[in-house]
Amino acid sequence: MVALFVVLTFTFFIILDILITKAQKQTHPALSSVYNTPVFDRHSLVVPSEVFLSKGHTWAKVMRDGFVKVGIDGFIAKALGHLFVTHMVPIGTHVKQGDVIMLAWVGRNNLQFRSPVDGVVESVNPELTGTGLKNGYSKQWGVMIRPTNLMDNIRGLKYGQEMTEWMRLEFNRLKEFLGSHTPQVAMAGVTMQDGGTVMEGAVSMINEEGVKDFQNEFLTM
Amino acid sequence: MKTLTSKITFWGTVAAVIVAAGLYSTFLRFTQGLGGVTNLNDAFPWGLWIGFDILCGVGLAAGGFTICAVTHIFNIEKFKPLTRPAILTAFLGYVMVIFALMYDLGRPWAIWHAIIMWNTHSVMFEVAWCVMLYTSVLFLEFSPILLERFRMKKTLRVIRMALIPIMILGILLSTLHQSSLGSLYLIVPNKMHPLWWSMFLPVFFFLSAVSVGFAMVIFESYLSAKAFNHGLKLPLLSQIAGVMSVVLIVNLAAKFIDMAYSGDLPYLLVKGPETYLFYLEMLIGTLIPVAILSVKKYRSDNKWLYVAAVMTVGGFVLNRMNVSVTSLEASSSVAYFPGIYEISITLMLVVLGMLAFRFIVQHFPVFEAHKELPEIIVDAKAFHETELSMQHK
Numbered sequence: 001m002v003a004l005f006v007v008l009t010f011t012f013f014i015i016l017d018i019l020i021t022k023a024q025k026q027t028h029p030a031l032s033s034v035y036n037t038p039v040f041d042r043h044s045l046v047v048p049s050e051v052f053l054s055k056g057h058t059w060a061k062v063m064r065d066g067f068v069k070v071g072i073d074g075f076i077a078k079a080l081g082h083l084f085v086t087h088m089v090p091i092g093t094h095v096k097q098g099d100v101i102m103l104a105w106v107g108r109n110n111l112q113f114r115s116p117v118d119g120v121v122e123s124v125n126p127e128l129t130g131t132g133l134k135n136g137y138s139k140q141w142g143v144m145i146r147p148t149n150l151m152d153n154i155r156g157l158k159y160g161q162e163m164t165e166w167m168r169l170e171f172n173r174l175k176e177f178l179g180s181h182t183p184q185v186a187m188a189g190v191t192m193q194d195g196g197t198v199m200e201g202a203v204s205m206i207n208e209e210g211v212k213d214f215q216n217e218f219l220t221m
Numbered sequence: 222m223k224t225l226t227s228k229i230t231f232w233g234t235v236a237a238v239i240v241a242a243g244l245y246s247t248f249l250r251f252t253q254g255l256g257g258v259t260n261l262n263d264a265f266p267w268g269l270w271i272g273f274d275i276l277c278g279v280g281l282a283a284g285g286f287t288i289c290a291v292t293h294i295f296n297i298e299k300f301k302p303l304t305r306p307a308i309l310t311a312f313l314g315y316v317m318v319i320f321a322l323m324y325d326l327g328r329p330w331a332i333w334h335a336i337i338m339w340n341t342h343s344v345m346f347e348v349a350w351c352v353m354l355y356t357s358v359l360f361l362e363f364s365p366i367l368l369e370r371f372r373m374k375k376t377l378r379v380i381r382m383a384l385i386p387i388m389i390l391g392i393l394l395s396t397l398h399q400s401s402l403g404s405l406y407l408i409v410p411n412k413m414h415p416l417w418w419s420m421f422l423p424v425f426f427f428l429s430a431v432s433v434g435f436a437m438v439i440f441e442s443y444l445s446a447k448a449f450n451h452g453l454k455l456p457l458l459s460q461i462a463g464v465m466s467v468v469l470i471v472n473l474a475a476k477f478i479d480m481a482y483s484g485d486l487p488y489l490l491v492k493g494p495e496t497y498l499f500y501l502e503m504l505i506g507t508l509i510p511v512a513i514l515s516v517k518k519y520r521s522d523n524k525w526l527y528v529a530a531v532m533t534v535g536g537f538v539l540n541r542m543n544v545s546v547t548s549l550e551a552s553s554s555v556a557y558f559p560g561i562y563e564i565s566i567t568l569m570l571v572v573l574g575m576l577a578f579r580f581i582v583q584h585f586p587v588f589e590a591h592k593e594l595p596e597i598i599v600d601a602k603a604f605h606e607t608e609l610s611m612q613h614k
Contacts, residue, residue: 030526
């Protein structure tokens with residue numbers, strides 16, 4: 001009887017805790033769907049060694065024929081989750097470093113991605129438009145550019161060790177950003193004090209104003 | 222006045238009532254003695270305080286040594302973010318156990334006797350020394366949190382240099398202590414019900430402590446997530462749950478093999494409260510959690526993970542209460558049920574432990590130690606492997 005009494009008391013408090021949480025219109029971690037979202041873990045930000053990254057989170061890969069492949073980096077792909085590229089710059093357009101070359105939708109918001117190099121648009125990747133961005137690299141390149149000022153442009157891009165350090169800083173910035181822009185307390189928590197993981201697609205869950213801020217803070221050059 | 226009322230919460234009120242009642246019961250305990258506030262007697266001298274406060278308290282503090290073993294012995298670094306909260310839980314658990322012991326001892330002021338009056342033939346002697354040493358070790362394991370907070374860098378450097386041996390010593394002492402609590406009951410083979418008495422009680426106590434240690438890490442993560450708006454490290458917790466289910470199966474298998482060898486299996490068919498409680502213990506403490514955790518989908522689901530952890534903790538509590546109370550009731554010919562003062566003191570100790578945890582987390586860097594930055598792997602081979610694995614998903 002004593003054993004049963006102790007276990008029932010324990011169960012009573014557990015159930016009461018869940019009921020009180022519900023009554024307070026809060027979400028118990030055990031019942032929150034937010035926690036089932038995949039997360040950035042320590043090993044999920046793998047970057048191919050041959051790419052240069054711009055501050056606007058677009059990458060550039062110099063091909064053997066001298067052309068430059070450009071795409072959206074994996075960090076953004078993870079942060080935004082379901083990102084759909086809707087428009088790409090027309091072939092033949094002269095672009096300068098920092099010019100908008102791709103438009104994408106995340107949720108109901110439009111985002112702009114900028115060119116990491118100066119040059120002329122030679123081709124675009126038709127497979128990218130309308131499909132969700134997964135890792136952003138390799139087959140998911142966006143625009144092929146014939147560079148006109150490559151050596152100067154590359155000086156302003158991140159590469160190797162510098163890129164690693166910068167990515168870490170960006171990760172921390174993203175956590176802080178989500179902490180100040182997330183309406184759902186539980187979701188903000190995922191990124192904050194315990195220093196752990198950032199939810200994949202967390203940015204797509206913030207409001208319209210937040211996405212605009214994200215554009216200004218992370219996608220400008 | 223408005224700000225004061227806005228700070229009053231449901232659980233805050235409950236905690237205040239429990240602590241007030243507990244303090245009153247404490248006053249009665251130390252003014253009227255054990256007989257005045259408990260339903261204990263010579264025929265049944267160990268009740269709720271030993272069964273729950275000590276046996277369960279020590280077991281529920283096992284998260285400290287299990288996670289330390291995972292991170293520092295098996296060197297699985299990814300679980301390090303769980304280490305500090307687990308050590309803090311263990312440290313506070315042991316402090317509460319010592320507090321609880323002061324209530325149950327007839328002469329608490331003589332508690333220091335074990336330090337200089339050695340009775341090396343007594344299991345209680347081993348238990349006493351394990352409690353003293355392991356609590357000291359837990360304090361040392363916990364000390365970096367204090368030293369970081371007060372920026373005592375030199376001392377912190379010294380402690381960090383000694384941290385690995387300290388952790389190993391902690392694991393060793395905790396293993397000894399968890400098993401020695403089982404050894405305590407070896408001396409009553411004729412009094413304990415055969416469903417629980419076994420020559421291997423120390424082994425069962427240790428195995429169940431390991432499994433509940435993992436369960437407590439999961440359970441405590443949920444409590445912290447709720448109380449401090451921290452995120453759940455679901456992938457880590459899910460992996461821990463996998464290990465937990467293996468330990469649960471091993472413990473269950475060991476128990477039934479032992480029962481088969483000792484000829485105790487027929488007792489499972491005897492109708493009676495002991496048998497029913499034994500089945501309940503197996504069901505909620507092992508079978509259902511293992512069934513849940515054996516399916517990857519459920520193991521990775523925050524709801525089912527919580528259910529499995531809560532059930533494992535509940536089953537563990539039931540086991541310890543069965544060992545300390547249920548199994549001894551029939552032979553003592555006494556129907557024991559704790560008095561209201563016993564219950565209120567136990568509840569107060571639990572609440573004080575939780576309040577202490579909350580206070581420390583709010584003022585010390587418990588959750589900030591392992592700022593887990595993403596590992597940016599700039600490597601073509603690693604990238605292509607990742608890409609291939611993503612394509613296969």
